[in-house]
Amino acid sequence: MMASHHVWKSMFYLWRQPYKYYSTTKSYWGTQTCFSSRRQPFCSTSPDKTAEQNTALNQQKNFLASLVEMIPAGITAAYIHKGHDTTHGGGEMVLEVPHDKTIPVLRFLRDHSSCLYDCFIDCTAADFPQKPQRFRVVYNLLSLKYSSRIRVQTHVDEVTPIESATCLFKGANWPEREVWDLFGVFFYNHPDLRRILTDYGFEGHPLRKDFPLSGYVEVRYDDTEKRVVIEPVEITQEYRAFDYTSPWEVFPEGGNFEEAEKLPERV
Known part of the structure; x- marks a missing residue:
């Protein structure tokens, strides 16, 4: 004690x-x-931090250049994304690949002795409705031997499927199911492609930009029936699309409130 x-x-x-x-x-x-x-x-x-960062950045640039030379048909763009979370003082390496070359590129990154990205971190997606290929599918890989990270990105539309990466990484099973559930990106050759986060019988994909924030149905517990029921959301379409008159629209542009029409007085 x-x-x-x-x-x-x-x-x-x-x-x-x-x-x-x-x-x-x-x-x-x-x-x-x-x-x-x-x-x-x-x-x-x-003071030598900046010098080591520049050295790491040059090493990453040389590595990306060598990847483009070794698989020229499978890489459309290669660059370094410099964010707040950097790898070894440089940045995060990013590869843009066609959707039909995703599996060959992932296999090369996993098996080649200069890469050995054998640790599958995550698979996610992002929606850009204004683009023809609106969905960006992202694979994040980690090389434990070289302590390096790399991001593989591809783009598809609503009807174009992508081959599943479960043939290379067993850990891609649930992340790809999540992308299918929330974005609607279809992965063929997936062993069990079904919804993973939304409820049974759910319609639509919630993380698409055109999906309404209020949704279409609501789930609640009915005390009289003693069970969970699914009902349509009682919201007008004008409210969903924000297509209704705002009380602030009576004011003119520029903020000249003296010229604004007076609201009718309450009786």
Whole structure:
């Protein structure tokens, strides 16, 4: 008990000292010195961080260029997406591929000795209704050996199917079912392509941009029937499409309220 008491006392003492105790660690990003504070922790990085970031970025560019040379017919674009979540100080590598070349490219990335992206992270999608091929299907892969991530993207319309990646990655089963359920992208050769998040008998795909936010049906528990019932949502179509007159439309453009028509007074 005495030893435990001294440990907690020492930890409490360190916590009470603002900006005094720090630790230095070395990683791929360079040497980082982190200071602890009761208010807000912050880190100061060494000047060689920028140089290492540029080195990592050049390595990623060279790697993407080599992929384009090795599989020229399967890659339409290759670039580096620089976001807040970067990989090893560079960015996230992105490959754009045709929808009929998705499986060959994924197999190459999994099996080639220079890639070894053998860890399937996720499969997701995004909807862009203004484009002819409105759905962007994204595969996120991870190479445990090289500690590298890559994103494979393809585009399809409402009626074009994509071959399932379950023949390469067993972990693609449920993510592809989710994309089918929420977006309506069909994956052929899938072992069990059925809805996974919505209810039985659900109509439509909720994450499409043209799907109404209020939906078409509602699910509730009927206390008289002692069961769950599904009923149509009692909302007018004008309300769904926001096609109704707003009380603010009486004001003219430009904010000249003096010229606005006066609303009728209540009786």
